[in-house]
Amino acid sequence: MSSLIASKPRARPAHTQGTTRCAYTPDGTKLVTVGSNNTIRLYKTGFDGEPTNIDDCQEQNVAVSTSNDFFVAGSEDGIVAYYSLDTNLFDRFITRTSLPVRDVALSPDKKMVAVASDELTVKLVGVEDNTKLFTLKEHGKPTKHVSFDPKGSILSLSCTDGVIYIYSLTAEHPELIRKVDGVIxxxxxxxxxxxxxxxxxDGRAFAVPTPTRDIQVVSKNDWEKQRVFANGHEGDITALAWSPNGALLASAGKDKKLLIWSTKDQSVVARYDYPNVIDIAxxxxxxxxxFTTSDGEVLISEEFVSEQFSSMLQLPKQPAPFIHDPLADIASGRRPETNGTKLPTRPRAGSPDSLADLLDDDLDEDDFVVDDDGAGYALTTGRKRPADDSLIPGQPAAKRGNYIxxxxxxxxxxxxxxxxxxRKYLCLNxxxxxxxxxxxxxxxVTVEFYDHEFHRDFHFTDTFLYDQACLTDKGSLFSCPPKDDAPAVVYYRPHETWTQRTDWRIQLPKGEAVLAMSLSDTFITVTTSANYVRIYTLFGIPYRVYRPKSTPIVTCASWRDYVLTMGNGPVGADGQCKLLYTIQNIKRDEICQNEDTVALPEDATVQSVFFSDSGDPCIYDSTGTLLTLLHWRQPSRAYWVPLLDTKLLPRLASGRKMESYFPIAxxxxxxxxxxxKGGDKYPYFPRPLLSEFGFSIPLSSAPSTKKSKKRRTEEEDEDMLDAQSSDEEGEGEEENKEEMTLTQNYLLKSLQSSQLADMLEQTKSTASQRAMLSRLELDIDKTLLQFLAVECRAGGEERGMRALEVVQLMRDQSGKMIEAAGKIAERYGRTVLGEKIRELGEERVASSRRGGRGGGGYSDDDDDDDF
Structure with a gap:
């Protein structure tokens, strides 16, 4: 938009020279101004006569905030006072600070007032009951400005140290949740x-002046920089204000300019040439x-926005200027989807119109649901109301309201x-x-490698605007969405070839977008919005195109010739689609698992899916659990096994840490x-370091360090007899810890052995792979021997049945491990157990000689008498 030079409004002397502030009441009937003298002025909107004066007030009032019935003002002598707009008189003092007040702000519900001063704390005081007081002190710096978000759930503090401190007001006590640095x-x-x-x-972002004399927009969900209103002022910005619908932004600076900006494209649409403006309303x-000036003047502009642009003020509430607006998908008419989160609903009316009410009722005044995890927005308004006959044919109207x-x-x-x-990470592995x-x-686009001896980093200018990527040792894969008449593009760039390196691009059919893709050593897999799975070779030859049974497609992963796809299946009783997966060998055209269910708890979703370095499928879900798929090469035999529940990690046992984990591999x-850390759901820049955790199948909760410390404190106060008892209890805890460690080793090695055995059965095994399987079997038996020693040491013959059960789990067919188990029993004086172990060993050897199946569990003729 082109800028326009606007006429000057008339200056009205209101106060003596110094800081002068102004604010309209929410209903717009009055304008309140405060200044350096001991007079507060009330201007009636539409009335050009003299204002009403309130003389019973403090001098040097530097801040004001209004409601329809009252206003509060803060002065440099540290007093915050309440003034009635019904009587136009001073009413009472609300609070006082020991140092000058710099800013006051009423909460949107007008029940609380935030007070910023030269003190190192900010006060949050009840307007009607000033004994309701909260002191915000986590920032620890003098505060220059305070402001509430439109919903009153957040209070932002602009401090003199150049940091914006964000306090959440949703809990019982205000809590510091973010420090926004590098903006002011x-x-x-x-x-x-x-x-x-x-x-x-709209409450989703805020604007703030920067030291470079620009205006930076920062988003609320992730506190990151968005659009910038740039190159408007040549001096420090002194005032800033959005229009009521957010379509325009007014700013004033020390360059004697007052500008009006278009929010949509951040261009200047009007310019006022007026000096010393320090507040705009x-x-x-x-x-x-x-607007008011440091000369004590008030200017009221009756036609502030010129006729050319005044229609912008009549628009409905406009969105904040995002670089990538999360509401863009809704605006473009994409189907509303949820990532395992139920759509908000209202209580059912119990009538045939209940479904229409669910679809048509407004969720809030903004007609959207704020999506805190960045996954998108679920739209429930603006849909055409379905006719009664179109819901469930053949059913009475009274039952049609139960449709989900x-x-x-x-x-x-x-x-x-x-x-x-x-910024955005396209791929992390x-x-x-x-x-x-x-x-x-x-x-x-920048591609960086961990091993710089094997590959060199590279970057390139991307005019296609790629938004997805995959990275392997052989190459990198990119895709971009369709835009206007331009189709979606898939781009592959090999790292090295024995010929001249050749990049290639493939265009998808018009309107077809890439949902997810994967890259293996042999194939490229692309899933699209047309519900197609497209398979290419590494050099762009289309290998296979098919439509999976489970749609819409959710994601995919691949390893060598195997491709795993996930999609939405039948609808469950809760209205959520079941998540189904299929695994197939593309080269052999064999289906390993066909439309099997992904094992998820209620309301959980899959956050990532990938193959391990040994080629086994893994998922990480929203509950923080890592699972792997066992026996997946054999149709109808696969099941999901938990490898790690991050909620049970010892580092979280104290309850003091608040952290989550972004899965990599x-x-x-x-x-x-x-x-x-904190409430982050995704990593950001600078790139964080990778961490690793060993597997731990969830068997019990991690011990609480707080309780352990308390127990130790109590033990110090016990007498000698109780201390001896505590020592015995401590020994028991050590034995339990050792037993738990051995149990974990047994389960994990058994799982690893099963996965390796499955692979060797379905592929051409090598001597080293067969030797690895033998070592795993031997390690399992060694772990069981250690387990047996714990059992023998922990109790007498009454634990013999459990000890014998441990021996029966051994996989050795030669009898050497059974013989070693017998020696352990003899060492601890377990005579009866030793006899039972020798009998088991003789049966195992005899069975092995007959060519029968032995080890790894109970035989068919086992019964209770064997113990």
Whole structure:
């Protein structure tokens, strides 16, 4: 939009020279101004006569915040006072600070007032009951500005140290949840320059002046930088205000300019040439704005926005200017999906119109649901109301209201993150990572490797705007969405070839978008919005195209010739689609598992799917559990086995840490991930280090360090007899810990042995692989021998049956391990147990000679008498 030079409004002397502030009441009937003298002025909207004066007030009032019935003002002598708009008189003091007040802000419900001062704390005081007081002190710096978000759930503090501190007000006591650094600059308490957080009316972002004299928009969900209103001012910005619908932004600076910006494209649509403006207030409903100056003047502009652009004020509430707006999918008409999160519903009316009510009722005044995890938004408004006959044919109208709208699992690309600001990770794995930066007209893509001796990092200018990627030792794969008339593109770049390196691109049919893709050593798999699975060779030859049974498709993963796809299946009783998976060998055209169910708890979703370094499928779900698939090469035999429940990690046992984990890979029998602190759900820049955790099948909760410390304190106060008892109890705990460790080793090695045996059975095994399987079997028996020693040491003959059961689990067919077990029993004086073990060994050897099946469990002729 082109800028326009607007006329000057008339200056009205209101106060003496110094800080002067103004604010409209929410209903727009009055404008309140405060200043350096001991007078507060009330201007009636539409009345050009003299204002009403309130003389019974403090001097040097520097802040004001209004409601329809009252307003509060803060002064440099540290007093915050309550004034009635019914009587136009001072009513009472609310609170007092020992140092000058700098800003006050009423909460949206007008029940609390936040007070910023030169003290190191901020007060949050009840307006009607000032004994209701909260002191915010986690920031520990003087605060220059305070502001509530439109819903009153967040209070932002702009402090003199150049940091914005974000407090959550949803709990019983305010809690510091974020520090936004690198946006505002350091400044003095009494500086005219502004660093106030100004919330956009839709509540999803705020604008704030920067030291570079620009205006930066920051999103609420991830606190990252979004669009910038740039190159408007040549001096420090002193005031900032959104129009009531968020379509326009007004700013003033020390360059004697007052500008009006278009929110949509961040362009200047009007310019006022007026000096010393330090506060701006938009009228709530009219094309009027008022602003005050450091000279004590008030200016009321009756036609603040010129006729050319005044229609923008009549628009409904406009969205905040995001680089990547999470509401864009809804605006483009994409089908609403959830990632395992139920759509919000209202109580059913019990009538034939209940379904229509669910679809048509507004969720809130903004007509959208805020999605805190960045996965998208679920739209429930704006749908055409279905006719009664179109719901469930053949059923009475009274029963049609029980129809449940299916909730699909949303598609996702494993190892990628959503946009945060102008950056996004396209791929994170053990090979390296791929990330992109939005440069408005184009993107820049960077590929970095962990092993720089094997590959060199590279980056390139991306005009296709790729939003998904895969990375392996052989190459990197990218895809971009369709846009306007341009189709979606799949791009493969090999790292090295024995000929000249050749990149290739393939265009998908018009309108078909890539949902997820995977890259293995032999094939490229692309799943699309047309519900196709497209298989290519590494050099772009289409190998297979098919439509899976489970749609819409959710994601995919691959390893060598195997491809795993996931999709939405039948609808369950809760209205959520079942998540189904299929695994097939593309080269042999064999289906290993066909439309089997992904094992998920209620309301849980899959966050990532990948193959381990040994080629076994793994998933990581939203409960923080890592699972692997056992016997997946044999049709109808596969089942999911938990490898690790991150909620049970010892590092979380104290309850003091709040962290989650972003899955990367399973390799070397460990879970590789990125630790996310606080409430983060995705990693961000700078790139965090990878962490690894050993497997631990969930058997019991991790011990609490707090309880252990308390128990030790109590033991110090016991007498000698109780101390001896405590020592025995401690020995028992050590034995239990050793037994738990051996149990974990047995289960994990048994699982590893089963997966390796499955692979050797279905592939051409090598001598080293067969030797590895033999070593695993031997390690399992050694673990059982240690387990037997614990059993023999822990008790007498009464634990003999359990000890014999441990021996029966041994896999050795030669009898050597059974013989070693007998010696352990004799060492601990377990005579009867030793006899039973020798009998078991003789039966095992005899069975082996007959060629029968022995070991690994109970035989058919086992009964209770064997014990």
């Amino acid at each position: 600059g350091r400044m003095e308490n009494d500086s005219e320059a502004c660093c106030k957080v100004t919330w956009h009316p 938009w009228h709530p409903t009219k094309n009027i704005a008022s 709208q299916p909730q699909h699992h949303k598609s996702f690309q494993p190892g990628s993150t959503p946009w945060r600001g102008n 053990l090979i390296g990572f791929v990330w992109t930066v939005d440069q408005d007209s184009h993107n820049t 399973v390799a070397d029998n460990k879970f590789h991930c990125i630790i996310l």
